[in-house]
Amino acid sequence: MSKASVYVTRLIPQENIDALRSEFDVEVNMEDRALSPAELKEKVRGKSAVVSLLTDNITGDVLDAAGPQCKIVANYAVGFNNFDLKAATARKIILTNTPGVLDDATATHTFTLLLSVARRIAEADKFVRTGKWQGWSPMFFVGLDVDRRTLGIAGLGRIGKNVARKARGFDMRIIYNDVQRDQAFEAESGAVFVDKDTLLRESDYLTLHVPLLPETRHYISTAEFKKMKRTAVLINASRGPVVDEKALVEALREKLIFGAGLDVFENEPSIEPGLMELDNVIIVPHVASATPDTRIAMGNIVVANISNVLNGRQPVTCVNPEVLKI
Numbered sequence: 001m002s003k004a005s006v007y008v009t010r011l012i013p014q015e016n017i018d019a020l021r022s023e024f025d026v027e028v029n030m031e032d033r034a035l036s037p038a039e040l041k042e043k044v045r046g047k048s049a050v051v052s053l054l055t056d057n058i059t060g061d062v063l064d065a066a067g068p069q070c071k072i073v074a075n076y077a078v079g080f081n082n083f084d085l086k087a088a089t090a091r092k093i094i095l096t097n098t099p100g101v102l103d104d105a106t107a108t109h110t111f112t113l114l115l116s117v118a119r120r121i122a123e124a125d126k127f128v129r130t131g132k133w134q135g136w137s138p139m140f141f142v143g144l145d146v147d148r149r150t151l152g153i154a155g156l157g158r159i160g161k162n163v164a165r166k167a168r169g170f171d172m173r174i175i176y177n178d179v180q181r182d183q184a185f186e187a188e189s190g191a192v193f194v195d196k197d198t199l200l201r202e203s204d205y206l207t208l209h210v211p212l213l214p215e216t217r218h219y220i221s222t223a224e225f226k227k228m229k230r231t232a233v234l235i236n237a238s239r240g241p242v243v244d245e246k247a248l249v250e251a252l253r254e255k256l257i258f259g260a261g262l263d264v265f266e267n268e269p270s271i272e273p274g275l276m277e278l279d280n281v282i283i284v285p286h287v288a289s290a291t292p293d294t295r296i297a298m299g300n301i302v303v304a305n306i307s308n309v310l311n312g313r314q315p316v317t318c319v320n321p322e323v324l325k326i
């Protein structure tokens, strides 16, 4: 019997590819670039499973191009705003993601940005490299305190909670907003549930960990910046469109807030004009989960999902569970 076929839209760790190859006929896009929508449709044609990235929009058109034998699209990411859930469910296609295994890496990266903005690390590094350093001075590159300051978390899910746990080491006061309260976590961590307004007004550091949904698009825009402290720092390692980037450039330029640390952008890989010229922002290219162990662990979930579904078993992490009842 011929093996079921799997298409992988971009190179993931070799051991994950090898695991897929041990069971299936696997084709991988070896060019290290995102496929165009037309290329994607062409490549997924006739495949039983697709491994997608957050840069691949999995629309009804793409699923139709794949064909009725396609059983699963497995995202190599925890966020799944690139999926058209309704279109997949209507076609009885299972969609999966990689929750949990990237919490530590993403939360550590969040703290890396937070500390770097607070202590002006990127700006100071550039200062030394450009030969401007004349020697030690007491009033030189004074940044912000982190210890015992208030950390605001928007979206206290897996990653938000991990950030809260890491913040304990800095003795930070933790406030959060979410669509649902988690009283067990409040008891464990001392985190305090607040409304969005209070979160904006009281946070010294505001970090975003909501998924990208219609309700969270531009969760932070001009009105929100106006409510924040002038000394506040905004960190975004969720999804770019959660922050209105035009409003952010304006807020940073006008010093409505102290600074920002960004892992994600509204129109990746394009950066909003004006952002790069500012010193009070740190810009990194969507690398929050980029550690070796994390990337392999993400791939292990992808492999388990595809193996289970193509062998007639339940997926490990389904994001459109209603499809399992059809």
Ligand SMILES: NC(=O)c1ccc[n+]([C@@H]2O[C@H](COP(=O)([O-])OP(=O)(O)OC[C@H]3O[C@@H](n4cnc5c(N)ncnc54)[C@H](O)[C@@H]3O)[C@@H](O)[C@H]2O)c1
Residues within 6 Å of the ligand: 078, 079, 080, 099, 100, 102, 106, 154, 155, 156, 157, 158, 159, 160, 177, 178, 179, 180, 209, 210, 211, 212, 213, 215, 216, 237, 238, 239, 263, 264, 286, 287, 288, 289
């Ligand atoms: N930068 C990166 O490389 C990277 C890496 C991992 C995850 N992410 C992003 O981080 C997001 C969070 O990941 P997670 O695993 O913690 O997800 P999660 O589902 O565990 O947590 C999300 C939390 O946000 C809350 N939420 C949803 N809508 C909200 C709203 N309108 N207001 C307030 N809270 C709301 C949910 O109730 C949930 O508690 C992902 O969706 C993904 O987009 C980015």
